Amino acid sequence: xxxxxxxxxxxxxxxxxxxxxxxxxxxxxxxxxxxxxxxxxxxxxxxxxxxxxxxxxxxxxxxxxxxxxxxxxxxxxxxxxxxxxxxxxxxxxxxxxxxxxxxxxxxxxxxxxxxxxxxxxxxxxxxxxxxxxxxxxxxxxxxxxxxxxxxx
Numbered sequence: 001x002x003x004x005x006x007x008x009x010x011x012x013x014x015x016x017x018x019x020x021x022x023x024x025x026x027x028x029x030x031x032x033x034x035x036x037x038x039x040x041x042x043x044x045x046x047x048x049x050x051x052x053x054x055x056x057x058x059x060x061x062x063x064x065x066x067x068x069x070x071x072x073x074x075x076x077x078x079x080x081x082x083x084x085x086x087x088x089x090x091x092x093x094x095x096x097x098x099x100x101x102x103x104x105x106x107x108x109x110x111x112x113x114x115x116x117x118x119x120x121x122x123x124x125x126x127x128x129x130x131x132x133x134x135x136x137x138x139x140x141x142x143x144x145x146x147x148x149x150x151x152x
Contacts, residue, residue, distance in 0.1 A: 001030045001091065003130065004056060006049050006098035007123055008034045015124040022131035026138060030131055042100045050103025053095055062089030063110045066096045066126060070113030075147060078114075079137040085112060096126050 003023075009016045023030040035052045038045030057063060062085055073081060085092055088111070095106060107113070116129055139146035 002033060002093045003030055004033050004053050004093055005096040005127060006035050007037055009124050015128055018128035019131050022128060022135045025135045037098050046100045046103040049098050050106045053106050057093060061091045061093040064094045064112045064114055065102055065107055065110035067102060067113045068115055070115040072115040072117055075136050076140060078133055079140040082137045094130060096123055
């Protein structure tokens, strides 16, 4: 699995350390491809970032866009979606846009859209949040006790 993300984070940033912790637990490991923030007007920024994302996408990847208009599943539903997505492709690629969001061609190329909820999150925090949820989904599917569905 791969995560394509706009913005380059410093390697020692706490968000990146947290991302790395969960990315290593995922099987196969979640790798990260970072792209520079676009320059210019908001439309130009989205276009340039979108072109970089689409150029990096591999032909055999199933693209899942993190988008505020996407499905907002709970953890159990995400585990079911993960199973469905993996059955359709050998490789999953998640994409997080920049501050202007994802360009229309990237959204059109996406096979699925996923939302982490209605709240606005800093893009650098979305990376570890997604990685943790993917790890949680895999733990659910494996019957591992990491996820606790009930409340105490």
